[in-house]
Amino acid sequence: MTSKLRESPAPERAPDAATYSPTSSREVAPSAPDWFHDALAMPFETGSVHVCGVDISYLAWGPPSGSSTVLVHGGAAHAMWWAPLAALLDPTRRVIAMDLSGHGLSGRRDAYSADLWSEEIAAVALATSDGPPTIIGHSLGGIVLSHGAQTHGHLFERIVLVDSPVWGAAPAPEGALARVSGRPQRAYPDLATAVNRFRLLPMQACANHPHVDPVAHHGLVLGTDGWRWRFDPEIFALGRGAHQLVRFSGDLDASGCPWSVVMGGRSYLAGAARRTFASRRGSPLRFVPDAAHHVMLDQPLALLENLQDLLATQP
Secondary structure (H helix, E strand, O other), X not given: OEEEEEOOOOOOOOOEOOEOOOOOHHHHOOOOOHHHHHHHHOOEEEEEEEEOOEEEEEEEEOOOOOOEEEEEOOOOOXXXXXXXXXXXXXXXXXXXXXXXXXXXXXXXXXXXXXXXXXXXXXXXHHHOOOXXXXXXXXXXXXXXXXXXXXXXXXXXXEEEEEOOOOOOOOOOOOHHHHHHOOOOOOOEOOHHHHHHOOOOOOOOOOOOHHHHHHHHHHOEXXXXXXXXXXXXXXHHOOOOOHHHHOOOOOOHHHOOOOEEEEEEOOOOOHHHHHHHHOOOOOOOEEEEOOOOOOHHHHOHHHHHHHHHHHHHOOO
């Protein structure tokens, strides 16, 4: 494991493959609220853990010791999706936002699997925590976390799944990416053009463009032929177990730790979640009103409040 302190970003540097864009959030999203800019300006550490031949990158806020809370992004996303909330989640506890392999600053693999991604989550969580860690996963991150909790759950304090299809035959939000796997990634001539091409999957309207633009900005890297997305197009390759990668067929009650589910109130998954948990006494399900699948973009402060409330209660 490696780690170093990183100061607040400097606006004059261009992003490269080894770092997220250091451009000031006020330059990228000038209309974003002050709390958003203040959170992104908070210092954090960068580190990595070597897992099965690949370096897995993470960002860390808060004290350098104690139990950690680990945040896992969705498919084709990256750690900076969580950054504004990670900086504010719990100042008394170490908060980690990690990049799965094939995403963000982490290394790429010849092939990806739920098993490998689960190992990465467990490795980062245990390497950065002095006690049982709490792990929060969004979308694909929650699917993989559910998978890993079947074998590693006894090592965790709890898991929280944020708008993840972890029951029945709920469609995977990242499934559309399987159709483009194997194709060469397009290079864009300039940063503005690339950011303008950014789309949420599944497609949804999001009024919080000040929150969307920075995640698009951080998701790009400048190469010799232009700007490309950081994620590996092969993360959902057809013909190599794509359907197994993006679905969870186990039983959450078989997890070795307590679990909760937080859904967007208008998410395309919300109806199935309500039906699934309708008859459950003491339901672990809660909703964030007026949020779709990308809850941290639609209603970041409401999601933050829900997560803080969950983490303040005994598992």
